Amino acid sequence: xxxxxxxxxxxxxxxxxxxxxxxxxxxxxxxxxxxxxxxxxxxxxxxxxxxxxxxxxxxxxxxxxxxxxxxxxxxxxxxxxxxxxxxxxxxxxxxxxxxxxxxxxxxxxxxxxxxxxxxxxxxxxxxxxxxxxxxxxxxxxxxxxxxxxxxxxxxxxxxxxxxxxxxxxxxxxxxxxxxxxxxxxxxxxxxxxxxxxxxxxxxxxxxxxxxxxxxxxxxxx
Numbered sequence: 412x413x414x415x416x417x418x419x420x421x422x423x424x425x426x427x428x429x430x431x432x433x434x435x436x437x438x439x440x441x442x443x444x445x446x447x448x449x450x451x452x453x454x455x456x457x458x459x460x461x462x463x464x465x466x467x468x469x470x471x472x473x474x475x476x477x478x479x480x481x482x483x484x485x486x487x488x489x490x491x492x493x494x495x496x497x498x499x500x501x502x503x504x505x506x507x508x509x510x511x512x513x514x515x516x517x518x519x520x521x522x523x524x525x526x527x528x529x530x531x532x533x534x535x536x537x538x539x540x541x542x543x544x545x546x547x548x549x550x551x552x553x554x555x556x557x558x559x560x561x562x563x564x565x566x567x568x569x570x571x572x573x574x575x576x577x578x579x580x581x582x583x584x585x586x587x588x589x590x591x592x593x594x595x596x597x598x599x600x601x602x603x604x605x606x607x608x609x610x611x612x613x614x615x616x617x618x619x620x621x622x623x624x625x626x627x628x629x630x631x632x
Contacts, residue, residue, distance in 0.1 A: 412459045412510060415483040418530050426524055433520075434510045445501035445509065452490020452497055454511040458482050461507020466588070467499045476589040478541065479504075479569055488535060491517060504585075557590050558600050559629040562610075565589075566619050575611055576620040586617070604628075 413419040413427050422430070436459070439445060445456065448467055456463075463480040477499055480486045490497050491514050512520075521528045544564075562579065570577040587597045601617065604610045609625060611618040619625060 433516045439503035439507045448500045450497045457485045459508040475591045559625045576618045578618045
């Protein structure tokens, strides 16, 4: 897993062995919480198997999904670096295996491995761009354009190329939470796009059949 992760893969074998000795490993059931928004940021996590949903919630109970972490991905780096509380919650959506490195151990690694520090900065920049994109979309685009953009971006990151198109394993309810709208709104647009043969719908799977049409829809407002 360390060799697959962009954060660690450039390190030497002895460095990877030292990290492996410091890392803890734990299994999570589907629906089990890894950490909650506001918890102490005491460790960095990496996904070995499974899928982790990153989300943020409001006091009234509303929740918005921010990202999906899959094998090889690392998360929890913001609170790890500044020592503050978690800015979001992490939940296993399917049975998952994670490894974690505690903050005090990780900071020591950064001092010894400057290359990893540069990769961590790149990772933080990437996450910031993703989050800024969510904020920009919410402010500037209507629900239809936001849904088209999110389908395309999630498909590129987590989709699987099939004969029928780019298949994305995500429920309409989860997709609605990504956008901060109701499931009914998402279903309305998806059914319309299905009728135009832009997408195909299955149980827990949305397949993008016409990427060009969705890109055009993503620019409309």
